[in-house]
Amino acid sequence: MASLDDLALLSLIKDPKTKELGYRKLITGYQRRIYGVIRKMVIIHEDADDVTQNTFIKAFKNIEKFKGESSLFTWLYRIATNESLNFLDKKKKRFFVPAEDHEKKMATYLDSSPHIDGEQVQVILQKILLKLPEKQRLVFNFKYFEDLSYEEISQITQTSIGALKASYHHAVKKIEKEIQPE
Template sequence: MTSLSDLELLNLISDPKTQEKGYRVLIAQYQKRVYGIIRKMVIVHEDADDICQNTFIKAFKNIPNFKGNSSLFTWLYRIATNESLNFLEKKKRRFFIPIEDHEEVMVNYIDHSSHIDGDEIQRILQKILISLPDKQRLVFNLKYFEDLGYEEISQITGTSIGALKASYHHAVKKIENQLQTK
């Protein structure tokens, strides 16, 4: 299936006769990428699946308010990243989990889950990424894995480009330092 432009998608969704098809196309076009960024943040497949569903539900409810100041992709990513960060924050608060214990649970999941693919180097990188602060990890994931530019990441996160560059630099330095000790 060929991708539709934002305008074509929005036209499908705004017409009551084609609205359902529009939503199906929106999901087909973006679900894999949205799930991917969520999964890199929350690690656990079931949590990522739930957050991905919540992201699209929120998008469906709010699409009439979409102003077009960014691409649909950027708008969906903003919703997905906010949902992911909110989920992580709630999880830490709800269970009163110290950060170190939360990291240990996530590392354990990487070691033992059948939902985690990749070789040993990828698993080591994922474990290191878990140790980064959530926002720093998000910036690293968007820049490194998603290959987004700072301008687009700024639109997604609502953070200045200078702050994003600093976050990415700090994340890379922490990763390099931890890789050298492995």
């Protein structure tokens, strides 16, 4: 359900006199979080910037279709999630890159990128996450990094809560196995 803040923002966007201001507020309010979600999926900074931009372009083009059945946050995250997954699929198909090679390229990027900040533990975790199937990685990122509830993730991904819990559980088990090999 759209909040009062969402409704006020939508009102700004729908009024031709304040449309530009409304869009600026939308970007200011959500860009950092949307970029963060996308970056955890596509890894490479430049790609994340492109996908973030595409997410907002798609949101602007489709703002009239937003029905207010969810929050703007949930709606934008759904667009960002779909754009991220589509980007990754296109990238693999375009370069005919096996998943393992793509994973190695992104892991190398994590080691050498000046855009990666944080402790070595975070880099190690990101490398482990690259080995997860995209859906498990997405659910793990939403739950662990974004601290979203299963209900919120369900709205964003349009997946049942039971399936999300199973994906998260499998992701955690795989991560634990990588951290503590037998």
